Amino acid sequence: MKRCNLSAEVEIKRFIIANFARDVTPDELGSDLNLLDSGVVDSLGLLRLIAWVGDTYHIPVNDVNVSTDDFSSIDAIRSFIEESRSGVLQNDRSS
Amino acid sequence: MWNEDQRALRAAITELGDVLSKDHVAREGTGEFAFEAWDRIRDTGLLGLPFGTEWSGLGQDLLTTMYVLEGLGYSCRDSGLNFSTSTHIVSVGVPLQRFGSRTLKKRHLPKICDGSAIGAHAITEPDGGSDIMSMRTSAEPDGEKFVLHGSKTFITNAPIADLFVVYARTGKRGSPAAITAFLVERDTPGLSIGNPMSKMGLRTSPLSELFLDNCRVPRSNVIGSVGAGFLILDHVMKWEILCSFIINVGEMQHRLERCIDYARTRVQFGQTIGSYQSVSNKIVEMKIGVETSQKWLYDTAEKLQRHENVTNDIAISKLVTSENNVSSALTAVQIFGGYGYTTEYGLEKELRNSVAGTIYSGTSDIQRQRIASMIGL
DSSP states (O other): OHHHHHHHHHHHHHHHHHHHOTTOOTTTSOTTSOTTTTTSSOHHHHHHHHHHHHHHHTOOTTTSOOOGGGGSSHHHHHHHHHHHHTTHHHHHHOO | OOOHHHHHHHHHHHTTHHHHHTTHHHHHHHTOOOHHHHHHHHHHTGGGTTSOGGGTOOOOOHHHHHHHHHHHHHHOOOHHHHHHHHHHIIIIIHHHHHHOOHHHHHHHHHHHHHTSSOEEEEOOBTTBSSOGGGOOOEEEEETTEEEEEEEEEEEETGGGOSEEEEEEEOSSTTOTTSEEEEEEETTSTTEEEOOOOOOSSOTTSOEEEEEEEEEEEEGGGEESOTTOHHHHHHHHHHHHHHHHHHHHHHHHHHHHHHHHHHHHHOEETTEEGGGSHHHHHHHHHHHHHHHHHHHHHHHHHHHHHTTOOOHHHHHHHHHHHHHHHHHHHHHHHHHHHHHHHSSTTSHHHHHHHHHHTTTTTSOHHHHHHHHHHHTTO
């Protein structure tokens, strides 16, 4: 599980840097940085990020009530992926 | 493709075409909303199509809703009424159905379903149309209330609406997590509506500004959660595009049939104008426009129903349909010649109406920008 978490974190960082912050190194991009409030990821960027997470990790992001909190930081995205894959998210948020 | 029940739901609207279209040219001149026709639409149950039966809706899916709305566009010549109908369904009903609390649904969805309350949503601001994330209208928490302050513009249905979904800033300006959606009732102190705005087209669909001056709204009127407004709006916009532009497809189909009939009967220089390739080619382009738009919209809706990502598809669908609609409307005026230019034939009105589709729900430029962003540019 720890190896998967690191792998997801690395992949997420890689995607964010490649698409939104090309002048930043992985070490400089804090996992707890608020990506939305800091301006790293704008509104269109958020849609791209959600789409990428859905496609890469096979999560039905359009089915679950996705919250901006789920994508506010790398840590939050990683938790969202973990919870979605374990089925926790779907059960908790279905109305 | 459509079953008997779906066809019956659509027939309930298309049978009313003449009634709904009554005096549409005359009302265009005065910008008068067709309240009588609205009541007839209410009677069909169309307004509650996509909403749960527990809330007095008809519990139909997106595709069925679109199929019926396409029928509305085909049969009703009052595009302003058509647009107001679509806006009513998506502006308040759709976000409440998906994100609203049980209390909000119970209190307001039945009224949306039967049309006894008319809905609108307030998004655009005087300084922020395409750039909605720069919105200035703010919502400050104060105990169990939020205090809203600011102004919105270009709000369809505002002069006649009873319920508004107001999108306001609750966080850092520019952040996608900074917007919250609030349900605000018309008689809430601090909310005022501007005078109806005169515009190029869709004149029978009332439009005005909205002003919020220390408007206190219960915390329980937050739709979804604080900060969820951007993603709620993204969901609503998908429905808005699919529902309002499938109406345009119905309108385009009707226009195409008119042009075919005219081209087959109008004789110039001893032969029907349809026999000249320069005319028939134009009508063929109209036909291609209808089919292409219809396919994009329904295919996108099917993907959305399968919970697939449709960010690109929605942008393309909107771009293709809105621009086909303008092209189709201009062609129709050309084919009818001088008659097409008169108000009596209703075709110049359709051309003026069609331009709005390249602006609302995200301009054509914004749709192109969105596609560019999604493909990594």
